[in-house]
Amino acid sequence: MAFIQWSDDLSVGVSKIDQQHRELVRMVNQLHDAMSQGKSKDVLGGLLEELAGYTVQHFQTEEQLFDTHSFPAAEAHKKAHAELTQEVVSFKQRFDKGEVMLSVQLMNFLKNWLVDHIQGDDMNAGDFLASRGMS
Numbered sequence: 001m002a003f004i005q006w007s008d009d010l011s012v013g014v015s016k017i018d019q020q021h022r023e024l025v026r027m028v029n030q031l032h033d034a035m036s037q038g039k040s041k042d043v044l045g046g047l048l049e050e051l052a053g054y055t056v057q058h059f060q061t062e063e064q065l066f067d068t069h070s071f072p073a074a075e076a077h078k079k080a081h082a083e084l085t086q087e088v089v090s091f092k093q094r095f096d097k098g099e100v101m102l103s104v105q106l107m108n109f110l111k112n113w114l115v116d117h118i119q120g121d122d123m124n125a126g127d128f129l130a131s132r133g134m135s
């Protein structure tokens with residue numbers, strides 16, 4: 001059983017966003033498995049870097065869609081993205097310095113954040129974009 005199991009409950013109804021969310025789920029699962037298997041700090045750091053990079057790229061995709069379609073709740077949603085980016089970047093910096101390690105708590109935090117964000121803000125955005133004809 002995967003750490004995060006993809007299901008239709010996570011689909012926001014816009015294929016471009018769903019596809020990227022699936023990739024994020026895959027990357028969080030990969031990080032979780034690597035941590036569970038006791039992989040080296042270098043391996044974990046590399047996966048963390050990839051996850052952070054892909055997250056930033058994904059947020060940009062969503063935000064461009066918000067701008068293109070004049071999504072009314074864009075500002076609050078962008079703020080949520082900026083906060084998460086900041087948390088990930090500062091975690092990565094502390095990880096690189098050896099101040100913190102990957103832990104079950106951190107993985108659960110990531111999982112909950114991702115699932116809550118998808119099922120909350122992203123679901124609202126997906127409904128709006130679908131009403132504008134995106135699928």
Ligand SMILES: [Fe+2]
Binds near residue numbers: 062117121
């Ligand atoms: Fe989002």
